[in-house]
Amino acid sequence: MKKNDFLQELEELLETDDKLTEDTVLDELEEWDSLAMMSLSTFFDENFDIQANMDEVKKFSKVSDIISFLGSKLQ
């Protein structure tokens, strides 16, 4: 998946009207709550075959952290 496509998917998943960039601070988004974290983890599993538990997802502070976590899975 391309990085920009992922950002778009993330916007949809979080149902946010904000335009997400790598610098977006997740905690500043109202939509970034425990349920959004669960959805993100499920998204990882379905799209990248990566199993991330809640503790790992909770550690993300900026969008760039998610991108780093996905590493080579994103182009």
Added chain:
Amino acid sequence: MIGIKNIGSYLPNSKKSNYDVLEKFEISESFVNKKLGIKNVRVKDKLDETSDLCIKAYKYLDEKERIAKNEIECLIVVTQNPDYNLPHTSAIVHKKLGFSENCACFDISLGCSGYVYGLSAIKSFMQENNIKKGLLFTADPYSKIINPEDKNTSMLFGDGASVSLISDEPLFRLGKFSFGTIGERYESLISKNGELHMDGFDIFSFASKYVPTDFEKVLNLNNISKDEVDYFVFHQGSKYIVDTLRKKLKLPKDKVLFDIEDYGNTVSSSIPMILEKIIEEDKKMNIFVSGFGVGLSWASGIVYKR
């Protein structure tokens, strides 16, 4: 042909508002509105037992159907919070309703998948034994086992009960059903030493993965297309899980029912409570039903309203 003739349900009047615990649980109003979709949960009277909730649901059914007590030959209660460990709650309901001795009674121990399992079980049992009228109760008052300080569970679950009259003159015919279990993950929703514990993350990932897979299977089993389904009635776990399933399955918003804002997740009663409302719509319909949760267990199927 055995199916659902009518449904009655009961919700306690007493409500606990989730807006009252925003600060305590550090959550926002929009989380309650948009994600949980549950503003109030119902709480039964402390003195009411599970069997009493069944009786109260029955009163509503009886107002609609005027059931003769000696014609009920089968009575099943779906619960995991019975009055006692033994006897079975269905025997207590049998006593309280004053039914005849000529009536088979047993409980089914299942949670959120229990109504769909129960429908299939009672249909088979009645057909095999040539029974014309039976009752399928659901009553799982989680207030008995919820710790009010537990954010994961106390804002979700509400008390309630339902009873379906199952008869050989049905309003809803039952199509083909599908069932499954992942026993390996039984600890994700469990009552230990009398207190409910839920791994919400595991339940969510289970439901968002397995229900869509089962969905396709059920459509194929019933030889029906997605577009031919008029309503999709998923177990009402939370708004978030229902919305997630709707989006994953690309279903139109107006066909996916959600109705628990004012009472919460009533476990095995959530599906019959919605079907009860559908009865009032005077038209033929194909309805997809799917229950999932404790076990981890799921059951899905199609019911046809005539």
